[in-house]
Amino acid sequence: MSSASDAFLSLDWGRLAPVLIVLGAAVAGVLVEAFVPRKARRPVQIILSLLAVVAAGLVTLMMALDPDKRAVPISLSSAQSLTLDPMAMYLQLAVCASALLGLLVIADRTVQGDDAFTPQAASVPGSEYEDQARRAGLVQTDVYPLVLFATGGMLLFPAARDLLTMFVALEVLSLPLYLLSGLARHRRLLSQEASLKYFLLGATASAFFLFGCAWVYGATGQLTLTGIGLQTGQHLGMDPILLVGVILICVGLLFKVGAVPFHSWTPDVYQGAPTPITGFMAACTKIAAFGALLRVLYSMVPTLEWDITPALWTVAILTMVVGTVVGVVQKDIKRMLAYSAIAHAGFILTGVVTFTSEGLTGSLFYLFTYGLATVGGFGVIALIREVDAEGHMRGEATSLDQWRGLGRRSPVLASVFAIFLLTFAGIPLTSGFVGKFAVFAAAFGEGAWALGLVGLACSAVAAFFYFRVIVVMFFAGEPAEPARGGLGVGVRTQGLTQVAITVALIATLVLGIVPGWFLDFTGDLSLLVVP
Amino acid sequence: MSVTAYLVLACVLFAIGGTTVLVRRNSIVVFMGIELMLNAANLAFLAFSRMWGTLDGQLAAFFVMVVAAAEVVVGLAIIVSLFRTRRTVSVDDESLLRH
Numbered sequence: 001m002s003s004a005s006d007a008f009l010s011l012d013w014g015r016l017a018p019v020l021i022v023l024g025a026a027v028a029g030v031l032v033e034a035f036v037p038r039k040a041r042r043p044v045q046i047i048l049s050l051l052a053v054v055a056a057g058l059v060t061l062m063m064a065l066d067p068d069k070r071a072v073p074i075s076l077s078s079a080q081s082l083t084l085d086p087m088a089m090y091l092q093l094a095v096c097a098s099a100l101l102g103l104l105v106i107a108d109r110t111v112q113g114d115d116a117f118t119p120q121a122a123s124v125p126g127s128e129y130e131d132q133a134r135r136a137g138l139v140q141t142d143v144y145p146l147v148l149f150a151t152g153g154m155l156l157f158p159a160a161r162d163l164l165t166m167f168v169a170l171e172v173l174s175l176p177l178y179l180l181s182g183l184a185r186h187r188r189l190l191s192q193e194a195s196l197k198y199f200l201l202g203a204t205a206s207a208f209f210l211f212g213c214a215w216v217y218g219a220t221g222q223l224t225l226t227g228i229g230l231q232t233g234q235h236l237g238m239d240p241i242l243l244v245g246v247i248l249i250c251v252g253l254l255f256k257v258g259a260v261p262f263h264s265w266t267p268d269v270y271q272g273a274p275t276p277i278t279g280f281m282a283a284c285t286k287i288a289a290f291g292a293l294l295r296v297l298y299s300m301v302p303t304l305e306w307d308i309t310p311a312l313w314t315v316a317i318l319t320m321v322v323g324t325v326v327g328v329v330q331k332d333i334k335r336m337l338a339y340s341a342i343a344h345a346g347f348i349l350t351g352v353v354t355f356t357s358e359g360l361t362g363s364l365f366y367l368f369t370y371g372l373a374t375v376g377g378f379g380v381i382a383l384i385r386e387v388d389a390e391g392h393m394r395g396e397a398t399s400l401d402q403w404r405g406l407g408r409r410s411p412v413l414a415s416v417f418a419i420f421l422l423t424f425a426g427i428p429l430t431s432g433f434v435g436k437f438a439v440f441a442a443a444f445g446e447g448a449w450a451l452g453l454v455g456l457a458c459s460a461v462a463a464f465f466y467f468r469v470i471v472v473m474f475f476a477g478e479p480a481e482p483a484r485g486g487l488g489v490g491v492r493t494q495g496l497t498q499v500a501i502t503v504a505l506i507a508t509l510v511l512g513i514v515p516g517w518f519l520d521f522t523g524d525l526s527l528l529v530v531p
Numbered sequence: 532m533s534v535t536a537y538l539v540l541a542c543v544l545f546a547i548g549g550t551t552v553l554v555r556r557n558s559i560v561v562f563m564g565i566e567l568m569l570n571a572a573n574l575a576f577l578a579f580s581r582m583w584g585t586l587d588g589q590l591a592a593f594f595v596m597v598v599a600a601a602e603v604v605v606g607l608a609i610i611v612s613l614f615r616t617r618r619t620v621s622v623d624d625e626s627l628l629r630h
Contacts, residue, residue, distance in 0.1 A: 124615050164591045171598045175605045182609060192616060193625045195609050200561055200622070203602055204552050207568035210595060211545055214575035214588075216539075221583035223591065268628040 015084050018056035018092055019159075023152040025052030029145030037061020038138075045108045045144040050342030052148060053103060056155070057096030064089040068378040079226070081165040090157035090364055090525040091291040095158075095284050098371035099151045101500040105379045106147060108496035110316065113323035116274040116382060117143055117183045118191075124189035125427045140183060146176040154284050158368040162211040165251070166292055170209065170256070173288060174202050177281050181273035181524060186395025194272025197455065201227060202255070209252025214247030225300040246301050246308060251294065256289035257345045260318040260385070267330075269524045270338035275396055278334060279378030282341055283371035290348060290367055294360065297352065298528050307356055316451060320458040328465045334398050337374075337463060340424055343462055344370055349456050351439030354446040360378030361526040362438030365519060369423075369431035369511050376504025377420040379497045381411055388486040397488025400472060409473035410490030414473045416505055421466040423508050426459050432517070537578035552584035557608050558620045562603075569599050 013020070025048055036044050064086070109115035117140045120133035155172025160166035182195025217223055219242035220231035232242060255262040270278050301308070323343030346372075351363035384406065386397035397403065423432035436459060443452040466516040482528040511518050544567055551564025563572045578586025614620050 121612070164587075164594055167591075168594060168598060171601065175601060178605055178609060182612065189616065190627050192613050193627055194610070196558060196613055196622075196625060197628070199566070199606055200552075200558065203562070203565045204568070204608065206547075206602075207548070207572065209544075210569060210572040213591070214541075214572045214579065216586055217591070218579035219581070221579075221585060223587045235557065260627055272628055330574065502589050 003017070014059075016082070017059045018096070019152055021052050021056045021059070021147055021157045022155060025049060025154060026145045026148035029148060031081045033142060033145070041141045042139050045141045046103075049103055049144040049148050050100070053096055053100045053151065054079055057093060057100060057153075060089055060092045060096060062086050068160040081162050082156070082159050083161040084159055084214075086365070086525040086527040087291070090522065091158040091287055091367070092155050093152065094287045094364075094368040094371055095154045096377050097368070098283035098287065099147070099154070099280065101237075101274065101372065101375040101504055102283065103144075103147060103351045104465060104500035105276040105279055105375065106143065108276075108382075109492050110385075110498075111395070111492045111494065112391075113137065114185065116138065116185055116276045118185050118188060121183050125192075131516070139483065143180065143183065146180055148153045150174075150180070151284065154288035157288040158295060160292065161226070161296070163216065163228075164223050166296075167206070167210055167213060169506060170206060170252070170292070173285065174206065174256075177277075177285065180277045180281075181269055184272070184274040187272075190272040191274065192272075194269045196264055198269045198525060205252045205255035205262065208248050208255075212245045212248025212250075212252065213315075214265055215241055216249065217245075219245060228300050229302065232301055232303070236353045239385070242301075243304065243307055246296075246304060247311070248425045249296060250308070252311075253289055253293040257286055257293065257343050258342050258348075259315050259349060260313075260322040260342065263322070263342050263345075264317070266342055267335050267338040268436065270341065271332060271398070273393065275334065275378050275382040279375045279382070282337075282378065283374040284347075285365045286341070286345065286374075286469040287371050290352070290363065294352060294363070295528065298355070298360070302355070303433075309353060309355075312349070313448075313451060315347050316349035317354055317454050319343070319349060320454055321346075324458040324462040324465075327462065330372060330465070331400050333403060335382075335425075335470070336400075336469070337377060340462065340466075341374070343458060344424070347436060347439055347455055348457070350443050350448075350451045353451070354442045354448055356446050357526065358441055358445060359439065359442035360528075361519070361523045362435065364526050365438055365515075365522045366435035368510065368518075368522070369435050369445040372507045373420050373423045373432065374500050374502045376508070377424070379504070380417040380420065383490050383493065383497055384410070384488040386486040387489050393491060394485065399484070400469070402485065402488040403469065403472055404476045404487070405473070405478055406488060409487070413490040415465055417503060418470045418473065418500060419508065421469055423512065425463040427463075429509070429512045431515065434515040435514060438519070441497075534578050534582045537574060541571045541578065543571075544568075544574065548558040556621045556623050558613075558622050561622060562606050562610065565604070566599060569595060570600075 029045055029048055032044050119138040121140055123130035123133055133470055150173050153169050156169035160169050178195055178199040181198050182192045220228045222228045222442040260268040280282035323339050323346055327336055328340030348363050348366050384397050386394050387404055423430035426432045426436040440452050440455050548564045548567030552561050555561050573595050576588040576591045610620055
């Protein structure tokens with residue numbers, strides 16, 4: 001008893017601060033919903049959530065830059081369920097950065113006061129009640145605490161030291177996202193459908209993950225990753241059980257990163273969810289889930305490398321191929337970026353499955369830069385709205401037809417989006433090129449020729465559909481018949497999205513032109529230590 | 532009774548749950564299948580906990596129960612809001628999002 005309370009008191013609370021700040025602010029946000037008058041709620045929530053994410057990011061950055069703290073990774077809590085090693089700090093930093101930009105896009109609204117979320121989630125789409133809520137100017141401010149809860153889960157996920165913590169973090173990050181996907185202001189039926197699909201498939205994937213945890217526990221008698229890692233070294237005659245467990249765990253994690261064949265939710269959810277939420281979850285979920293996957297593969301089952309590598313190779317190759325090939329035929333811009341996200345998951349997996357430190361560094365760098373560019377890209381999409389013949393602004397213009405000639409109507413936004421597309425395509429002088437180069441170099445260096453060659457071929461094919469969008473925006477003439485719903489035009493907003501897009505753009509270009517210092521930083525931090 | 536019996540039962544429950552998710556059309560029933568899968572995992576945790584003589588597995592089962600309860604809250608909220616919109620909970624009718 002006394003030792004437990006000692007362990008509680010001797011916790012290094014400073015190291016836990018980022019998670020505590022974000023989850024604490026989320027709880028405070030729930031209280032704000034209850035006690036702050038309606039008029040003041042939105043500004044209070046926005047300030048609270050932005051401050052929390054900034055503070056968490058700064059604390060993480062300070063720890064990551066402090067050589068002492070970086071050198072001595074520690075386990076936290078009396079049950080030692082968290083580990084804050086350099087990799088965890090790096091990924092937490094990446095999550096904070098993307099979440100901050102994501103929050104700016106989420107908080108923004110047009111000059112008419114139109115944000116991305118339904119005024120009243122409980123109202124039936126198209127009902128009188130919804131109309132009244134809209135006219136009364138209601139705002140669904142619960143969005144901000146939900147985003148913070150999800151961010152808290154994402155901060156925990158890559159730092160989990162045992163499977164149980166990992167499962168809880170997985171649910172803490174997923175449950176708010178299921179709800180957030182269903183809150184779009186426009187096209188609510190699509191949004192609700194996306195929410196249901198995400199929930200049913202995500203919960204099934206969680207069940208697989210959990211069942212896998214049970215079998216791994218059965219095979220080793222341990223739940224901590226280190227303990228399992230030690231046990232897997234000595235053959236206990238339980239290898240088949242262990243292998244089944246590890247594969248089921250990988251299924252759950254590969255679902256979250258959107259790898260083929262567990263990707264079917266990605267296009268639907270990316271398309272149906274409110275665009276700012278799509279950007280937020282595309283970036284942050286991918287970072288957090290890859291963090292957990294890296295931890296499972298690198299520190300829990302390194303001795304099973306030979307058993308699971310063929311399966312992971314297959315998944316990586318399938319992910320790259322399906323993501324690019326199906327992406328080519330998409331006509332909806334959000335859906336196209338969803339398939340692009342699947343392909344990118346494949347590229348990152350290429351770095352992961354090399355099981356080398358170069359591959360690890362490459363994947364981490366890729367995750368960071370891809371996250372920022374993704375938030376920026378979806379931020380631009382959130383600004384392109386359809387305008388009908390009378391000049392009324394409606395929902396987002398996501399059909400590729402509506403983007404025809406955007407370069408003439410909104411030249412700045414179109415140019416910025418073109419740069420994000422170039423970074424997705426991996427064109428030199430953008431951060432996407434550096435990331436791709438790092439993972440493919442690691443694959444070739446390790447002799448994984450098949451992976452590297454498929455990756456290069458897929459990058460070339462993928463470049464086609466990114467360039468197609470650029471051609472549509474800048475060089476396509478006016479459509480013969482007017483696009484359904486009206487053409488897309490950049491809309492004026494209160495400016496937060498523009499801030500997010502600018503930061504993402506600067507990061508993309510700076511990390512593309514002078515990536516050396518950041519690659520060094522990533523290399524310093526790409527270290528998994530499980531004490 | 533040996534631990535194997537419990538593990539076999541856990542696998543059977545997991546398989547029934549998985550099949551329910553795959554073949555049933557009512558989203559509430561699909562959701563029940565998912566809960567069955569979670570409980571199968573719980574049973575496996577408990578059986579292994581007994582086998583190894585450690586408490587980790589029982590602890591895990593408690594956490595899973597809490598998480599499953601939270602999942603019910605979110606899941607039913609989503610299903611109810613969809614039902615109010617469309618007057619159906621069949622997953623086959625959710626087909627607006629397509630290629």
